[in-house]
Amino acid sequence: MPPPNPQFNAIGKHEAVRAMFAEIAPTYDRLNHLLSVNIDKRWRRLVGQKLADVLSRPQAIALDLCCGTADLTLELSQQAPHAQVIGCDFCHPMLVLGRDKIPAQSSARLVEGDALRLPFADASFDAVTNAFGLRNLENVESGLREIHRVLKPAGRVAILEFSRPIIPLLREAFGFYFTRILPRIGALVSGSRQAYTYLPASVSQFPDQKRLAGMMRDAGFVDVTYRNLSAGIAALHLGTKS
Numbered sequence: 001m002p003p004p005n006p007q008f009n010a011i012g013k014h015e016a017v018r019a020m021f022a023e024i025a026p027t028y029d030r031l032n033h034l035l036s037v038n039i040d041k042r043w044r045r046l047v048g049q050k051l052a053d054v055l056s057r058p059q060a061i062a063l064d065l066c067c068g069t070a071d072l073t074l075e076l077s078q079q080a081p082h083a084q085v086i087g088c089d090f091c092h093p094m095l096v097l098g099r100d101k102i103p104a105q106s107s108a109r110l111v112e113g114d115a116l117r118l119p120f121a122d123a124s125f126d127a128v129t130n131a132f133g134l135r136n137l138e139n140v141e142s143g144l145r146e147i148h149r150v151l152k153p154a155g156r157v158a159i160l161e162f163s164r165p166i167i168p169l170l171r172e173a174f175g176f177y178f179t180r181i182l183p184r185i186g187a188l189v190s191g192s193r194q195a196y197t198y199l200p201a202s203v204s205q206f207p208d209q210k211r212l213a214g215m216m217r218d219a220g221f222v223d224v225t226y227r228n229l230s231a232g233i234a235a236l237h238l239g240t241k242s
């Protein structure tokens with residue numbers, strides 16, 4: 001299978017994205033933590049903290065979309081043990097690895113499904129999260145509308161995604177690391193040069209902080225805000241279904 005086209009909303013990238021994640025699944029977690037020097041864990045923790053109010057609602061139910069190997073699903077479930085957390089992803093090998101990480105006593109569950117055609121009824125969730133998945137969708141606007149559809153009124157969305165560093169010197173240094181060093185380490189550990197070349201290329205094509213916030217508003221979200229993480233290397237966007 002050829003590598004996915006890193007262009008924003010590239011037509012036909014769906015299957016190539018799924019195949020790419022299936023290929024790198026066995027080394028995905030190790031590389032994530034290695035390449036981000038564990039900062040990714042801090043970013044996911046912040047997602048749970050920002051959703052603490054909705055996750056503490058009676059019988060709260062949250063969806064972690066594009067959950068991959070379930071790191072954020074588990075983080076939400078640990079921070080809000082009384083909430084039901086469901087992880088959803090369309091890549092079976094990623095879900096198998098995630099399932100093995102869920103402790104027996106956890107109420108977290110994983111479901112195989114497509115973010116563009118979610119197998120959930122309208123207004124099902126108090127919160128929907130998506131960490132590093134939105135960029136990979138074949139149609140990001142449709143993905144945002146689908147999140148909006150499955151949220152309950154007053155439900156909240158949290159999107160964690162790579163973004164644009166806001167400090168020029170950092171932008172250059174990080175750009176060098178992201179495009180020159182990361183693909184080599186990624187290729188060495190995962191055996192897939194394509195996946196870790198696709199990563200920086202797709203990030204460079206993805207809307208910046210302000211544009212993504214605008215797209216969330218267009219999808220129907222209100223009170224849309226974002227916070228730069230590590231000076232904009234990533235950003236956490238939050239919104240509410242009115």
Ligand SMILES: C[S@@+](CC[C@H](N)C(=O)[O-])C[C@H]1O[C@@H](n2cnc3c(N)ncnc32)[C@H](O)[C@@H]1O
Pocket residue numbers: 017018021032065066067068069070071072088089090091094113114115116130131132133136137138
């Ligand atoms: C970079 S990984 C992120 C995984 C996890 N959220 C994390 O924080 O580590 C992106 C995930 O999005 C999933 N994904 C991409 N497109 C999808 C789609 N249309 N439907 C469901 N999952 C999708 C991939 O299978 C992959 O597991």
